[in-house]
Amino acid sequence: MDRELSAATKQAHKRKRFWQIGVAIALVAAAIFGFRTLITPSIGRSEIRTATVEHGPVVATLTASGVVVPEHEQAITSPIQARIEQVVRTSGEEVEPGDQVLLLDRSFSQLTYDKLKDEQEMNQHKRVQLRLQLQKKLNALESQLAIKRMSVKSLQARLEDEQYLLKIGGGTQEQVKQAELNLRISQQELAQLERDIASERELLKADEQELGFTLAMQGRTIEELERKMQQAEVRATHRGVVTWVKNEIGSNVNAGDVIVRLADLSSFKIKAAVSDAFAEQLQTGGEATIRVNDTDLNGTIAAIEPTVTNGTVTFFVALHENAHKVLRPNLRVDVYVTTATKPNTLRVKNGPYFNSAHNNDRLFVVRGDELVQIPASTGASNTDFVEVEGSVQPGDEVVISSLEDYEHLKKIKLD
Template sequence: MDREIPQAQVQKAKRRRWWQIGAVVVVVLIGVLAFRSVLQTRVARSELRFATVEVGAVEASLTASGVVVPENEEVIASPIQAKIERVLHTPGDHVAAGEPLLLLDKQSSQTAFDKLRDEQQLKQNKTAELQNDLQKNVNQLRSRYAVQEVRVKSLQAALNDEQYLLSIGGGTQENVKKAELDLKVASLELTQLQRQIQDEQAAARIGMKGVGYELEMQRRDIGQLQRQLEQADVKAVRKGVVTWVNEEVGGTVNAGDPLARIADLSSFKIKATIADTYAEQLKVGGPVTVRVNNTDLRGEIASVQPKVENGIITFYVRLQEKNHQALRSNLRVEVFVLTDFRPNVLRVKNGPFFTGSPEQAVFVVQGDKAVRRTLKTGASNLDYVELQGDIAKGEQIILSNTKEYVHLKELQLSAD
């Protein structure tokens, strides 16, 4: 037979159970809080870079690579096909206008020149002979014409005499007809001689004109070769510095091959390259900033090369300060092609945090933690990024690459 448990004992057992349950809940809560504390990511401030949001202008730009080149550079080409006999100046030498740079072996060109002169003399002799023969033929025809002209006059007088005799009864009709026939034949022969003289003179003019063309062509060839020979002692066309010279002594160069370059190093321009995907944004006259070490120089696009090589397009920049002291020939520089200008916007220094996306996860510092916010980005360049959205002037963000923390809502920042 079961015995009834006293009510006081039952109440005591219930209280004990509730205490046990409460203790378990407290232990679980403490464990969750401790586990959460363990899960929170802590990053030392010394491992991060920070920047403060400020108000200012942002110039959006495309980044290109560039090299400083002389604004004026003269390429001196070989006037003739020849061998390089001697090099008189090397790159880096300062030269004056008209100063010889190198010597070419002119022997083959001189031989060709002498041959042309001989051919010209021979042609002139043959021309004189031809002219003499043509004149001789014309003179012979003129002599025959003069004789025939006298004969016609004589036959005309004979005809007049026969007609007079016939009128007084001392002549016959047959004699008159014969005199008329002789005069007619002689007149036709005179006309024929006149045409022959005209034809001979026309042929002489045509022949001499053709010979004149040949002589003129020869004179031009001789004059050109003579000028080339005079230029074979390759000289500087302007005062400047030798930037390159063909130093292959004994090597053969063809007419038109470059032999040397002379540059004026008192003024410079920029030769820049960029991917052809940005070709449509390159406009002649467009503003450009060139960074030479830590110095920014303003300029504009002077020209864009139409040819694309290996996906790269080349353009030239005209500088406002083309003789700036920081400029050196062949110096590598950064080139920024400005595409937009945004004044008085919230901006922050560019850094590894910026991925180029129009929406960006940014960690904003709040005391001893950094809270993730999703912001929009606007114009950007190598120096600054425009920020839009839940951000204010004076707030501090993490500039370092935070890609590995982008899944977290916040970061704990420790002092060390």
């Protein structure tokens, strides 16, 4: 038959039961904690970059690519149609005023020059011949005029005789009228001759002026061609460096073709280009910063080209220190055009995190051993700093490296 358990035995069974339940609870807690550890993402501190939020100015900029070019550059064009005969100076060589750079063959222009000289001499002979012909015609008309004047005088005397005879009864009225008619006809012919002579004199003057103009224009053309032929010995007009020269000996060039470029390397400017989508933000006189390696140079936008080429707008920046020692021709530089200025705002160093279009309304801040996502927004920015607003506070440590794989999470554990 069964016996009732003693109190000591019952107490031992109860302690054993409590111990089993405690172990089970501990195992369950450990399992839950371990599972949470497995499903909660983490990231190492060495894998992220952070920056501290602070007060300070933020200058919003527009980034463009640029190249250093000489501030003053001269393009020398071919004065005539010619063939390149000799290259005296090559690219990179320094030249002084008067130094020859190229020699052009002048044979074609010489033929044109000789032809113009011959035409001018022919026109000069033509001018003499015309003057002689017109003078001969004038002499004949003046001879006729002298004869006609004598005829008028004779007819005037005849009219007076007829009038006297009529008065003494020795003549008739018809004879007087006939004498008057003959005199008027002769006077009209005399007046016509005088007008013809005046017209011939004006014609002679006009023809001489026309030939004079032709000779003058030919003279100027010959002088200009002489000057251009002298310029066929292409020479530098000021001190500088040959940046480019057409060095293909034997090649033909037309009048007006650029054959040499000279640059004054004592001062420089920046030629920059930016997408036409930002064209409205460019203004003449606007401030710009030029970054050459680790050196920043200030300047202002001096000119903006009115045309768009291949989707880009070209503009030029005049530097305040246009002779700085870091400047070199054709050196690639970064150009930051100022579009807005925030003198005192919350800012943080710029980084890859802010380049994502999905990160405009939140930030990850360090909270102990976690990264916590908080609502925030960005404003003005440049390559150095970004303006931040929202729940962020001065002194907050903000992640500035890329977190593309964690954008959907509210918290991330730091290892």
